[in-house]
Amino acid sequence: MNRRVLLVGLAVALPLVVLLVASLSRDPTRIDSPLIGRAAPAFRLISLDGGDPLTLQSLRGRAVVVNFWATWCVPCVAEHAALVQAAQSSGTRVAFVGVVYQDQDSEVRAFLRQHGASYPMVMDPDGRAAIAYGVYGVPETFFISADGIIVNKQTGTLTAARLEQLVAELARPAERGPS
């Protein structure tokens, strides 16, 4: 009888323990975007430079990197130089767009004057773009193929090397795939 109770107890408890131990190595803040493989939400957002609103549609035919960021976000500041560099070196093959999240345009202008800019910035005053893209926090970077499909999403700071790799993957449609 005791042996049976022990066996049944183990049969119930062991899978739970294995599940818990396996979950310890998972990052609880990492939630995969359900948008990967789906059409990127189209947007029309106010440009920071005061020009015409920027639409995703106007970039169709080029791969697009959409980076949600803010000046108050330390990881965003850390990856800014890498994004500026990547946008410059990828030329016209890949378009970069910075979507300003929960920030003041005066702050953003001052930041860009100081740190440089090489790609258009748009404002998302009521967060509708962030909601449509399911942004949990900044920085989040979406990689959109030339035919408008979100193929990858990265959360957190991107290093120059990682960004270069991801942009190369994006610009090479045949070998493209989420990593």
Added chain:
Amino acid sequence: MRCHWLALTLLCLGAYPAGALETSLAPSPALDSLAPADIVGAPRGTPLTGADLDTESWRVGSLLRCPVCQGASIVDSPAPTAVDMRGQVRAMLAAGYTERQVLAYFEHSFGAFVRLDPSAHGINLALWLAPAAALAAGGAILLAFLRRSRGSAGVPPRRDLTDASSVASAEPDDPRLKDYLDRVRALTNRDDPARVEKSRKA
């Protein structure tokens, strides 16, 4: 035609951003706005205003998880993200989207995680069924246990205490105690040497 657009836009400007309105009324092939209609279809309910809008916004908002908080709904959080999401819920309800459409819109971009009450579909069904299954299993075990203990209480097991084999399991481990027990047995079974020998062996 142009006048119609102007009138419509002016009419609804307060209720919902014009960009989304254009798309919800006349879906264009050029998807330039962040219109929920692109995702969940045209509004299927009646546009809400005033106190109804306040109540419904709060109720539907309480079903959505604030993504930057720990287990709080968007109506319980002062986080800017939650404020934006409340605004989106309100705008959608004001434009006539139903609760289902609002929840589906958020689920489309954030995943099922955004719903505080997971929908009872697919793997989520396990969440709904597991407590009932656990209760049934626990009840069955308890019933079996009660039945067995009642059975043993009603009819006590018969044991022949004079048979040494039936008391063998009660043999003490302590050698001194065992010697003492043997002596007691020898005394009590004095008239039956075979039995004494048997108990000594045991």
